[in-house]
Amino acid sequence: MAWLHGWAGLVLGWLLFAIAATGTASVFKAEISDWMRPELNARVDPVLALTAAIRQLEKKAGDAPAWYISAPDERTVSPIAAYESKTAPNGYVQEAMDPVTGRSDNIRDTLGGEFFYRFHFELELPYPWGRVLASAAAMVMLVTLISGIITHRRIFADFFTLRPGKGKRSWLDAHNVMGVLAMPFHLMITFTGILTLISLTLPWAGIANYGNDTEAFYNEFSPGFYSRPAAGRRAPLGDVAGMLNDARKRMGGRIGQISIVNPGDAGAVVTATRHDGDQLAYATGSVAYDGVTGTLLSSYTEARPAKKTYDVLYGLHMGRFAPKFSRWLYFLCSLALAGTIGTGMMLWSVSRAKDRKPGTAFVERLTTGAIGGMPLAMVAYFWANRLIPSAVAGRSDLEVRSFFMCWGAAILFGMLRPGRRGWSELMAVTAGAWLLLPALSAFTVGRGLLASPFHGNGLFVGFDLVAITLGAIALSIAIKAARSPAATVGRR
């Protein structure tokens, strides 16, 4: 079992660490998006913001077959619209909109927290390969978790044990403590993570029952999405605000997102979906209206036990329900998962440090850059957001590219400069980048800890505090790696 645990963890460990790290950031996806769009500040009633967005979409995207708009809430200020567009490079546009005016030309072009979220399960690879690889990694994760529990014979005896400064022993203790104390979370997030992509990895139930008719499958899977073809006659949208206010009353909660199919056509349909933050389950109900007359077309609340179970498991993974306290718990537990994977990788190299085999050296070198470089790549993404001028074309791609270039550079650096020195220098640079981020942001944007600590910019102040904390952690690792005896981190 120990053999299985070690090797299964090794093969996909680097990838799993990247998935866990970006997943951790995705817990605060909404907050990261707002931080990366500092132009927006006003909080507006969601229905007003949505109608402002619709007015602008009527002007610029009237020919799109459908618009999908997510509603702003207490966590994020801007509605975000997605629609097909022939002029866009990848065939569709996704843009944040000013909640007051609905315009998007005064907002810098960025993916915001969406990038971490997408990378977490698509790995920047073309469909479906990224998702297939991510689910394979999740399955391996489940194998390492279970084999890890079996291998770890002293779960209760060593429950509280942590002995720093003792070389391999300390890495093992840290690995065990982070793994065991957040074990329920680790099992839950891995299992539900596999489930979110289950239609891709286990498609046979759907194929056996529906054959090639995927549309019928999806219609029965989520029957709340009322659809009908365009009528071919032009007709303006009716009172959308009225429909949305009615939807709020019918669903008994907030609106999460709306879709408008066939806008500008007599066959237009306005569908409002319930907000994910109101309950544990992910998508529970929706209401559809005739877009022109405002007549109710369908109102659906999920009641099928199997689908409800799936929605709850999906919701557990997304953690959208989580109020502030548990959102931080999600963050800390995911951080512990990333830490368990990282210390596991270190442990693999440290226990084989005496072998001096080329494979061992390769693993050690790759671990330095692939794992140690991840926090650097993440902070590079934030730096790029503040440094690249808004007018630059393809700005959001440049931000993403700076993430990957930094990660790549760190991996190269780790290959060339392994061992404690490499770790110490890499972590020192990472610490500098995180610690200077608040200053950079204050210079370029304001609205942070340095600019306005007491003026209601809780998000910006909080972001700065997290950046400083992460910088301090990186700094302490840098100092430790530089000072400690060779035994603590794997010897060259």
Next chain:
Amino acid sequence: MTELSSFLLALAGFASLSLSMQRHARQAESPRWLPRQKTLRLTGWAFISLSLLIRLSMPGWRIALVEWVGALGLAATLVVLALHYRPRLVPIIPASAIALALVTLVLGLR
């Protein structure tokens, strides 16, 4: 307020449980006035069960259950860190955490 008092109870529970183990009792230099290890183990489990009961007694038990599991991990982590960096603090944790939990409960019930 039940979130906080439930978390404090879990903290008291884990601190008691850790002190009921020979290795950590030595680490924390357990004072004489502390109950015997068997008693500590029993009260530890009792505090943790109580922290669950408090959390489930309020409406919205589904989300509360998820939160409780997470809070449990946080409480145990704090005990691990305290055992290492402030070991002599650990024997005081149970009583003070219980006292704080009672205060928050009373304030919350008002």
